[in-house]
Amino acid sequence: MLYLIGLGLGDVEDISVRGLRIARSAVRVYFEMYTSLLQGPDGGVPALEALLGRSVIPADRETLEEKASDILFGAGDGDVAVLVVGDPMAATTHSDLILRAREAGVPVKILHNASIISAVGCTGLQVYRFGAVVSICFWTESWRPRSFAQHVRENLRRGLHTLCLLDIRVKEPDMTALMRGRKEFEPPRFMTVAQAASQLLEIVSQPPTAEASDGESTPEGEPTRDVPDCFTPDTLCIGLARVGLPDEKILAAPLRDLIDVDMGGPLHSFIVCGGLHPLELEFVRQFALDLSKLPQAMK
Amino acid sequence: MLYLIGLGLGDVEDISVRGLRIARSAVRVYFEMYTSLLQGPDGGVPALEALLGRSVIPADRETLEEKASDILFGAGDGDVAVLVVGDPMAATTHSDLILRAREAGVPVKILHNASIISAVGCTGLQVYRFGAVVSICFWTESWRPRSFAQHVRENLRRGLHTLCLLDIRVKEPDMTALMRGRKEFEPPRFMTVAQAASQLLEIVSQPPTAEASDGESTPEGEPTRDVPDCFTPDTLCIGLARVGLPDEKILAAPLRDLIDVDMGGPLHSFIVCGGLHPLELEFVRQFALDLSKLPQAMK
Known part of the structure; x- marks a missing residue:
């Protein structure tokens, strides 16, 4: 399963209880860092990793748009999570990644969150x-x-x-x-x-x-x-x-x-x-x- | 402090990590039940109480509009939380309660969440x-x-x-x-x-x-x-x-x-x-x- 998980408005603790649970147990966790950012040093990565108790893979536009197949690798069997500040489908859409996932037969779930x-x-x-x-x-x-x-x-x-x-x-x-x-x-x-x-x-x-x-x-x-x-x-x-x-x-x-x-x-x-x-x-x-x-x- | 805490789109686990932490320790927790609802029996109250590990006070329009002073009672010293499905300030606003809180000298914080x-x-x-x-x-x-x-x-x-x-x-x-x-x-x-x-x-x-x-x-x-x-x-x-x-x-x-x-x-x-x-x-x-x-x- 590919999970797109909204992180809300910028405080690391704005992630939902469900989102935290999924991100903690996923095979890989990407953190989208080009449309918005979390509060704190280094775009919030250390705070996010501390809350999740695991490392995350920072992802820029290039990673998400051109390396979609890397992201989707193994998502048919295990869970891959992409964390997005705000709502994953608002302001900027990640439609393209979802369309590619569906083409590859990978089911997709979106966890919405607060958006401006x-x-x-x-x-x-x-x-x-x-x-x-x-x-x-x-x-x-x-x-x-x-x-x-x-x-x-x-x-x-x-x-x-x-x-x-x-x-x-x-x-x-x-x-x-x-x-x-x-x-x-x-x-x-x-x-x-x-x-x-x-x-x-x-x-x-x-x-x-x-x-x-x-x-x-x-x-x-x-x-x-x-x-x-x-x-x-x-x-x-x-x-x-x-x-x-x-x-x-x-x-x-x-x-x-x-x-x-x-x-x-x-x-x-x-x-x-x-x-x-x-x-x-x-x-x-x-x-x-x-x-x-x-x-x-x-x- | 008066907290207005968004619950997101209807799954009880859509509450944020921060929202859960605040609601667990608040003096009183109200659950607004007239503009939307959580999934599950009885408008989601049992599921919500199980997640929070405490009881909540169901609140209808009358409670929120006419009994604002009851809600605000003690909120100057401790924390009172009002849980609202969706974003507390979207679709329907709870502006009136906030204005009354400010008049009474009670500080207010809003925890936004996903909204349709x-x-x-x-x-x-x-x-x-x-x-x-x-x-x-x-x-x-x-x-x-x-x-x-x-x-x-x-x-x-x-x-x-x-x-x-x-x-x-x-x-x-x-x-x-x-x-x-x-x-x-x-x-x-x-x-x-x-x-x-x-x-x-x-x-x-x-x-x-x-x-x-x-x-x-x-x-x-x-x-x-x-x-x-x-x-x-x-x-x-x-x-x-x-x-x-x-x-x-x-x-x-x-x-x-x-x-x-x-x-x-x-x-x-x-x-x-x-x-x-x-x-x-x-x-x-x-x-x-x-x-x-x-x-x-x-x-």
Whole structure:
């Protein structure tokens, strides 16, 4: 059996009782380390090994995508476990590995766990008032994608909140070293709330024509030139850091005020708020960076 | 400290190692039994008590909403735990209890866990291709709400999937008994995939004018009379039962073919599919009720 076991939000003890039992007795245990990470030194490996009482095999994207047959080796007779921070099927899917397992006749079981997708409820915002989730990636000088902002605007027009997942770069090849013939990796990078806010602020400060052109639909009677009005530097946003961990931090403020907050270590997420229900409002007030700067209705 | 501890998708061993440790040593443990349930007899109470090695206090909506001060009693000095199936802050929020705790000066910690909101990834559909979540409630002779179908249509127009949470009725007062002066409760009811499909089929078979009138926006140039075209008896839907449990069942078929499937015991959920990415498509094929009836592209 191939088990995909969710580890939850980052504390090693977030693993389920069932997941712990299976991982302890499996033939081999892989630990996926490129889409998220556990708290603690060395990406949480020592803490995880201490809890399991056994060693784990750290697995990056290459291992999981190109060495699927190594992972599946022997899984027809014994149990092989792949541990994934969050929910193994959320945010990033491991569909490909599952499809390969099924092709090889290896049965698969998924142990779900907490994911930021549902844990955003910790802000008091109601999960059914969220629209499509978007991802914000690191901009480079030549690559500055902003089409995700369309989805944010579409959500806002419907009064819906948007959860923005922030970029994670782990084991990125170091191009300078590569050109010198050495395979080295850049240090891991995790987008912060301040970085996300500043990319978003740049987007909302520009005319929206560029991204509106690639198929964005606008409600009848609302000309394209009015589109940016729903998403401005004053739009209420929420920055989240280390959700579910002891040092979780949540800050609510207009977009423009989040560009220089320091919310500490990874992982961070970001919410662009749509319309707020009174109970949501009461809850979000607790997280205000500066109560006097919240929209009038929230003070 | 007030702990809200998520129990995950319904297997008693889905509780986290940390959650188990806290619940075992807490002064009192409540078990919320009105928004979901654990597997096993008596709503999972005996199984839960066996795992924790202690008794739990079953809590219905009334206990949690009207007796918050009883729950919080002593929580300033010791630990009180409230166990909630799923994620304590997803699907239904327990915001009110948290706000009251904070007013009373009681610190609060949330232990997130798996929720159907992110576990839908088990279908192979990508979570960032879902739009707003909707709830479908039991229709009565006089109350047949269908405005949620607007959200499904809005999602479909953007190519997004819709997760539909299906109604749960636990501890509903028995009106006939109440009129005779006796406080009795109806047996628990859980909406099935077939019931949800048949309500949806009735909605898509009717002219959309009624629900279109309460503020539904239509993309420019698309007259209202064309609206129903995006959501029809042929729209691909997925029925889900007991996600994450050993007898999980997933079936994909056009809406019209799901009205008489029998997917067994609770809990059930429902997905209306938007556009499918090739990898999603490959995964969803595995769940086809009848491969020949899937849309042409999926065969």
